[in-house]
Structure formats: structure tokens, C-alpha cells
Amino acid sequence: MKIYDWHIAPNPRRLNIYLAEKGLKVELVEVGQEDLSLAPWFKAKYPHAMVPMLELDDGTMIGEAMAIARYFEEIHPAPPLMGVDPRDKAIVEMWEKRANEEGMLPASELFRNTHEKFAERGLPGAADAIPAIPELRDRGRARLTRFFEKFDRQLAENEFVAGKRWTVADATTLAAVDFAGWSDVKIPASCRNLQRWYDAVSARLSAKA
Ligand SMILES: N[C@@H](CCC(=O)N[C@@H](CS)C(=O)NCC(=O)O)C(=O)O
Numbered sequence: 622m623k624i625y626d627w628h629i630a631p632n633p634r635r636l637n638i639y640l641a642e643k644g645l646k647v648e649l650v651e652v653g654q655e656d657l658s659l660a661p662w663f664k665a666k667y668p669h670a671m672v673p674m675l676e677l678d679d680g681t682m683i684g685e686a687m688a689i690a691r692y693f694e695e696i697h698p699a700p701p702l703m704g705v706d707p708r709d710k711a712i713v714e715m716w717e718k719r720a721n722e723e724g725m726l727p728a729s730e731l732f733r734n735t736h737e738k739f740a741e742r743g744l745p746g747a748a749d750a751i752p753a754i755p756e757l758r759d760r761g762r763a764r765l766t767r768f769f770e771k772f773d774r775q776l777a778e779n780e781f782v783a784g785k786r787w788t789v790a791d792a793t794t795l796a797a798v799d800f801a802g803w804s805d806v807k808i809p810a811s812c813r814n815l816q817r818w819y820d821a822v823s824a825r826l827s828a829k830a
Pocket of ligand 1: 659
């Protein structure tokens, strides 16, 4: 099996952080190019045209970072990084989704509608041109402020995003915070709990995956 990767990009990164915490090594095939687009051969092979994408030995293609993580979690249950019982699994999924929808997507909204190389690529995976919408930058910034504040409140009472243990929700939150940094949006000074968490998870080996 192999994973089609774009090593600097945030969605492959959240999967790579998860795999590092899991202690799994999977062959990575880099399909990101210097001009910040995906290799044409990859887009032709996989018209969904997004990474990460797992290809199994029987040719099955599995996209979506969390679907891929779920696949590995089922095969390698230890250490559990997506929850340990029904209640905990639901809580991990809830916070992972919030990190994605309220952190990753606004960071993407801001970045893609700002960066010149994405002027005609407002959304990932589109075959046709999708022009950037400059107004979405402000909305992306405003959404990121709400994200930082919400996660700061959650981390006031929890060591990690979904409770006492490191989980995949921490991988997505870390990828989202760093992705916001690409647009010079940093954790506000008032979000001390989020900053404490960020310093701790960034120091783990998995953050360098
Ligand atoms: N929902 C997808 C999002 C994947 C995604 O947006 N990947 C980006 C990289 S972070 C991508 O492939 N972009 C291709 C492009 O910009 O053309 C997931 O969770 O895997």
C-alpha cells in the first residue's frame, strides 16, 4: 500500500501526524509540486484530485484524511487514537470535526482566497477554474478567531483537545493552527490554554512527521 502525499499541505499533515503517533510507517509518494499544485499524472489517475489518498495493494483508493485514519485504526487498534469506548469515540469525533470545520476550513478559506497561486483555484480538487473571492479572507479571519477562542475554552479543562489523552482531534487541531499561521494568523495572546496545548503538542516527535 502507499499514500499519495503533499508533505507541506495541511490535510496530508494531519494524517501523517496521526500515523507517527500510531508508530506506523507507510510508503509516501509525493505528488505536490513546487508551484503548489498536484502532479498532473496523479490528477489523471485520481480525478478527485486531492490528497491524502491511500492506495491499497488491491488498487482500492481511499481518500479523506479521517477515512484513511479510520482504516488504520481498525487494523492497528493500539494505541487507540480515536477513542476507547462508545462515549469517548463520539467525543473524539465531535472535536475532530470541529477542528476541521471551524479551524482547517477557515484557514483554507483565508489562504486560498489570498495567495496569488490560488487566484483561479478557490477550492481544492476542482477540474475547472474557481476564482478566488477576496471577501472570504475577512470571513476566514473572523472564523479563525472563534475557533481559537472555542478551543481555548475546551483546553482550559482538558489536557488534550478531546480529553485526557492525545487523539486524532489533536492532529487536526495542530494542522489547523499551523495552517492559519501560513496567513500570519497566530494564536491570540489571550488564548493561554490553547498556547499551552500548542507548545506541548508541537514538541512531540509526531509534529515533525
Ligand atoms: N476533505 C479532504 C480535504 C483534502 C484537501 O483539501 N487536500 C488538499 C491539500 S491540504 C489538496 O489536495 N489540494 C489540492 C489542490 O489544491 O489542488 C480530506 O480530509 O482529506
